[in-house]
Amino acid sequence: MVLFILFGGVTMDKQLIEFDNAVEALGDSMLINMPEQRIKDVQQFREYFSQQTDPKLRKLGIRLIDECTSFAYMFRMGVDYGKVFDKSLEIRHLREEVTRRGLSVTSSTQLKG
Numbered sequence: 050m051v052l053f054i055l056f057g058g059v060t061m062d063k064q065l066i067e068f069d070n071a072v073e074a075l076g077d078s079m080l081i082n083m084p085e086q087r088i089k090d091v092q093q094f095r096e097y098f099s100q101q102t103d104p105k106l107r108k109l110g111i112r113l114i115d116e117c118t119s120f121a122y123m124f125r126m127g128v129d130y131g132k133v134f135d136k137s138l139e140i141r142h143l144r145e146e147v148t149r150r151g152l153s154v155t156s157s158t159q160l161k162g
Contacts, residue, residue, distance in 0.1 A: 062151060062155050064094070064097050065147075065148070065151040065155075067094075068091070068094040068097065068110070068147075069144065069147075069148060071087075071090040071091045071093075071094065072091055072113065072117055072140070072144055074087055074090065075087045075088065075090070075091050075117055075120075075121060076137065076140070079124060082124075082125065083121045083124055083125055087121070088117070088118060088121045088122075091114055091117045091118070092114055092118060094110065094114060095111060095114055097110070098110030098111050098114070099111065101154075103150070103154045105150055106147070106150045106151060106154050109143060109146050109147045109150055110147055112143060113140065113143040113144060113147050116136065116139055116140050116143060117140060119136065120133065120136045120137060120140055123136060
């Protein structure tokens with residue numbers, strides 16, 4: 050079942066929203082040393098993105114998952130804060146791109162259907 054949520058006049062796939070929430074929760078978990086479950090919550094969407102028919106969304110989603118995983122382990126290992134901060138900026142940019150692309154793909158699919 051696919052559920053669509055109204056987002057600024059455009060609808061967005063429920064799984065894409067759940068993925069975005071998981072990415073946000075991972076970043077928020079810095080205060081509690083990023084529990085392993087937060088990393089798994091993001092990684093569980095790999096199959097969702099690997100099945101996307103839009104190649105750009107597929108590539109962006111998988112890259113964002115990889116960057117989030119890298120970020121979490123960098124943080125947990127105590128890598129230099131500057132490098133962790135740079136990674137967080139990259140994740141923010143990718144997150145925006147995934148959302149923008151997801152909205153675009155969902156909109157064009159709805160117009161065809």
